[in-house]
Amino acid sequence: MSLAIDVADLNKSFGDKHVVQDLTIQVAGGRICGFLGPNGSGKTTTLRMLCGLLTPDSGRGACLGFDILSQAEEIKRRTGYMTQRFSLYEDLSISENLEFVARVYGLDRRGERVDEALDHLGLAGRRDQLAGALSGGWKQRLALAAATLHEPQLLLLDEPTAGVDPKARRTFWDEIHALAGRGLTVLVSTHYMDEAERCHEIAYISYGRLIARGTAAEVVAGSHLVTFHGEGPDIDRIGEEIARKPGVESVAPFGAALHVSGTDRKALEAAIAPYRREPYRWDEVPPTLEDVFIHLMGQAQDNYP
Structure with a gap:
């Protein structure tokens, strides 16, 4: 498959803070790539460089076959960008917002395109409702309709489901997969591991810095993380004790269970050995993506001067 995103050695600083450092990433056309990382790690800055809203201090590459430095306007016209915060006009109705977006892009068949978008995302019955009166889930649908109204080839989503309920999130992701199935490339930042x-x-x-890349299974395998799952009444009470043991990188409660993780199997076994007795039960389990996320966060160094 051809590459929709193919950039290398991107750098961007704001004052003394080096926000993006030597970032290289490739995404094939029609793929959905999840963009993970803690707050302040440069995800939003990277998205804005990819779609031409920010110019890298250095680096090279292309999006949709256009040079990110010299052909940013071409990339903008072919990219949909959904920001973290709802950015449409709250004092306009749903249909008025979409009509405005259609005019900004200079689209033909504006009324037809707006009607199609309203029908497709289930917004037709609310077309005259003010955007500011919508719930989080409906605002999300409207923002997605606006970002895809001009039929982009690349869709950049910046934490698009923050603050919406699980049903709305699932509906949103079903639509994203449908769009990818029609050839749209999607780069989406998220903190939700189930979305990743x-x-x-x-x-x-x-x-x-980009420190892990691949499928979820490949990233988990590449972490070389070992995880023990412990169960028992009030097991969370021994979590702090275990966390202080050598070789333990993280202890995470999961309901009435604990996940104890690290890369040194012998050290982990020694850490939980005093608690391998009734009423506790321990089993080694595959690490979850959340376990790996916490592990990677612990390894990273803050770039704040």
Whole structure:
């Protein structure tokens, strides 16, 4: 498959803070790539460089076959970008917002395109409702309709499902997969591990550097993380004790269970050995993507001067 995103050695600084450092990433056309990382790691800055809203301080590459430095306007016309915060006009109705977007892009058949978008995303019955009166899930649908109204080839989504309920998130992701099935390339930043697992591949960025890349299974395997799952009444009470043991990188409660993780199997076994007795039970389990996320965060170094 041809590459929709193919950039190398991207750098961007704001004052003394080096926000994106030597970032290289490739995404094939029609793929959904999850963009993971802690807050302040440069995800939003990277998205804005890819779609031409920010110019890299250095680096090279192309999006949709256009040079990111010299052909940013061509990339903008072919890209949909959904920001973290709802950015449409709250004092306009749903249909008025979409009509405005259609005019900005100079689209033909504006009324027809707006009607199709309203029908497709289930917004037709609310077309005259003010955007500011919508719930989070409906605002999300409207923002997605606006970002895809001009039929882009690349869709950049910046934490698009923050603050919406699980049903709305699932509906949203069903639509994203449908769009990808029609050839749209999607790069989506998220903090939800279940969403990351729905992506074809993921990229983990921490403090401006790309430190893990591949499918979810490949990233988990590449972490070389070992995880023990412990169960028992009030097991969370021994979590702090275990966390202080050598070789333990993280201890995460999961309901009435604990996940104890690290890369040194012998050290982990020694750490939980005093608690291998009734009423506790321990089993080695495959690490979850969340276990790996916490592990990678612990390895990263803050780039704040």
